[in-house]
Amino acid sequence: MIVVGQVWLSPMEPAWKMVPEMCRKALADWDKAITGLVEELMSILCEGLGIKRDKLKEWSCLEGRLSISHYYPQCPQPELTVGLTAHTDPTVLTVLVQNEIGGLLQVKCGEQWVEVEPVPGAIVVNIGDLLQMMSNYIYRSVEHRVLANNVEGARVSVAHLFNPSNREKLFGPFPELISAEKPAVYHEFLHEDFMRRFLSKEIVGKSKIDFYRINNTKDE
Numbered sequence: 001m002i003v004v005g006q007v008w009l010s011p012m013e014p015a016w017k018m019v020p021e022m023c024r025k026a027l028a029d030w031d032k033a034i035t036g037l038v039e040e041l042m043s044i045l046c047e048g049l050g051i052k053r054d055k056l057k058e059w060s061c062l063e064g065r066l067s068i069s070h071y072y073p074q075c076p077q078p079e080l081t082v083g084l085t086a087h088t089d090p091t092v093l094t095v096l097v098q099n100e101i102g103g104l105l106q107v108k109c110g111e112q113w114v115e116v117e118p119v120p121g122a123i124v125v126n127i128g129d130l131l132q133m134m135s136n137y138i139y140r141s142v143e144h145r146v147l148a149n150n151v152e153g154a155r156v157s158v159a160h161l162f163n164p165s166n167r168e169k170l171f172g173p174f175p176e177l178i179s180a181e182k183p184a185v186y187h188e189f190l191h192e193d194f195m196r197r198f199l200s201k202e203i204v205g206k207s208k209i210d211f212y213r214i215n216n217t218k219d220e
């Protein structure tokens with residue numbers, strides 16, 4: 001069994017009473033530091049797309065921030081279960097730090113699952129489904145999973161999820177990335193509608209974003 005604690009940090013005022021007192025300042029400091037880093041990272045990703053550097057920021061993608069902490073205790077029969085099932089994140093970006101218990105977090109590369117070894121001081125950055133759609137399928141969200149913990153000691157990870165905060169805006173591929181040669185791969189959608197579909201759990205894996213895919217676009 002994994003234990004999960006989560007708290008929204010923005011756009012609403014954080015529910016600090018849900019966070020153990022000794023962690024509050026550290027979490028607030030971490031939120032500030034990581035948001036600064038992700039702002040720079042988003043600018044670089046925009047540059048990579050050939051669009052203006054602050055486009056993701058302008059679309060409120062730094063403002064919907066959720067912190068999720070996971071605790072994976074040692075499991076007596078790891079072959080009978082999983083830590084976290086395979087999924088892509090429904091985010092723009094996810095930034096994750098993990099403790100030294102390795103061998104459990106894996107990402108899908110082609111048909112293979114590849115281990116993400118913990119490196120002291122390193123952070124893991126996942127491209128999420130929203131960035132896949134906003135980049136018109138240029139950046140791809142990464143499928144990942146966590147195996148059940150078969151080693152002594154608990155694995156701990158803290159993920160920072162970056163989502164848009166704007167509820168009225170229609171999201172979809174950036175207009176600058178749509179042309180006759182590269183038509184829109186996805187329809188526009190409201191973030192709220194997207195999250196409702198994600199949370200409904202009716203569909204698993206990548207198929208939840210295929211709902212927004214335009215039928216006549218082919219896979220590469």
Ligand SMILES: O=C(O)CCC(=O)C(=O)O
Nearest residue numbers: 068070089105146157159
């Ligand atoms: O614990 C981990 O390393 C992964 C957590 C994760 O994938 C998530 O919160 O979406």
Ligand SMILES: [Fe+2]
Nearest residue numbers: 087088089144
């Ligand atoms: Fe994830």
